[in-house]
Amino acid sequence: MTALLELQDLKVHWPGRGAGWGNAVPVTRAVDGVSLTIQVGETVAVVGESGCGKSTTGNAALGLAPITDGKIFFDGRDLSLLSKQERRDLWQEMQVVFQDPVAALNPRLTVARAIAEPLVIHGWSAAHVAKRVDELMALVGLNADQRDRRPMALSGGQRQRVVIARALALSPRLVICDEPVSALDVSIQSQILNLLLRLQRELGLSYLFISHDLSVVRHIADRVCVMYLGVIVEEGPTAEVFARPQHPYTQALLSAIPRPDIVRRGRKERILLQGDLPSPLAPPKGCPFASRCIKAQAACNRSRPPLEQRAAHRLVRCFYPNSV
Structure with missing residues (x-):
């Protein structure tokens, strides 16, 4: 397969207002080193809680949010090297579907x-x-x-x-779908998702699908990237991530999905996350999920785990992941 969109160590940091003379200006680390690739004809989903940076990642890929560091490639072209006219031409190949159609339309x-x-x-x-x-x-x-x-x-x-x-309208090759069905009734959601799937087959589209709803992602995505506090903590083929989640955060998200098959076999244990999402103004020194993780140990608070390959096509950012 051919890479259509590639993000390399993407960072989007927003400087805030200082509290006074001599004080350091706080920085919001909305996206703090995200790398992902979307192949031609593929749907890659980015999922996570509100405030994790998934929409900012999509906006940065479109050029709607200025990046602090990293690279964005579209069809092998480095976007930072394009002229204004070349970037304008490129926008015909990259389009977006926003969450709220009322706000999106005049x-x-x-x-x-x-x-x-x-x-x-x-x-x-x-x-x-x-x-x-x-x-x-x-x-x-x-x-x-x-x-x-x-x-x-x-x-x-x-x-x-x-x-x-x-x-x-302009026959794009990549469409960034930012929560495209979250504002719709459940029955209408399935209609729009089926429409997107049909359009992908007929037009050869690629999707970056941003959502907080894992049941929606399961229906449409080929691969899924689980995002937490500006970083990807797990990535892999959707079916494999749903069947065998390796990161504790992914496990917690998946435990919240209603599963009729599990209900028939017996009660499913829900993993409840304790505490709140840490502030991107002051991210933890170690693992960003350590303060809410039931498996956290001393090493998790000392240093940030790298995103490493733990199995074929599976990447996990955790010192103590579950076995595949």
């Missing part, structure tokens, strides 16, 4: 005009725009009689279909 624009926005910006003729809008509406399952409706006259699922159609 309430004054009709469906047709909303979908046409990127086409107009890139100088398409009126005739070509009209034809492409019709194609996109049919592609995502919108009816022709919805062309002149405004977002508030649509259901939540229909609005998200409009957002997806707009993201596909």
